[in-house]
Amino acid sequence: MPPPGSGGFPFGNGSGTGSSGFNPRNAEDIFAEFFGSSPFGFGSSGPGRSMRFQPDGECFGGFGGSENLFRTYSEGTVPRKPPPVESKLPCSLEELYSGSTRKMKISRTVVDGHGRQVQETEILTIDVKPGWKKGTKITFPDKGNEQLNQLPADLVFIIDEKPHSTYKRDGNDLIINQRVSLAEALGGTTVNLTTLDGRNLSIPVHDIVSPGYELLVAREGMPIAKEPGNRGSLRVKFEVKFPTRLTPEQRAGLKRTLGLED
DSSP states (O other), rough: OTTOOOSSSSOOOOOOGGGGOOOOHHHHHHHHHSSSSSSSSSSEETTTOOOOOOTTSSGGGGTTTTOOTOOOGGGOOOBBBOOEEEEEEEOHHHHHOOOOEEEEEEEEEETTTTTTTEEEEEEEEEEOTTTTTOEEEEEHHHHHHHOBBBBBOOOEEEEEEOOOOOOOEEEEEEEEEEEEHHHHHHHOOEEEEETTTTTTEEEEEOOOOOTTOOOTTTSSSSSTSSSTTTTOEEEEEEEOOOOSSOOHHHHHHHHHHHHHOO
């Protein structure tokens, strides 16, 4: 505030003295005269003097030397997560048909409380659901190897299908090849199968089986994972065995039977 009777703030040239003027002073310099440092600058250089900027970028130098008291965690290294560790899980067609429980024993490297890498053994349980397809992934978070300054990796098992001696899978359908004689192809036959869950299945064939003929049996294929209780189809593909030779009597009999006599 100006002294009494000054009549205002003659700030024009900053040279007013005595009772007729007021000399504005830098607040930092006034504070420095009393306390030896300025709270506003970046490190005092002595009474009545203050440095307002230090080119080396130090912050609040008067309160702790050259250390920056306001360092943040961003200066450190943020732990990164390695890519997942993938491993194939071969399953038989029977397991994928009925479902199964698999137990996998794994050994992995972990970091203990002292920062040392040690080996750890663990048993993981995988519930294979009916109808799962090749390529289905089962993820166990953070069950991969650990390294210093890194997050543990995820462990991923990928379903793979073992070849089957009788059936072949096509999406949700099952395919089986069946060989029949010419007599069976023309006169009818019955296909007897054992399903993947152990049932005996008898399929009567009343149609004439020509080369490339396929019989479709509904709901006897693979379970559909996204539609519980529903199944694909069983497709029976036929191969006709033609005789390599016929006796004259057999030829004549076939002609009479098929109405092919001249």
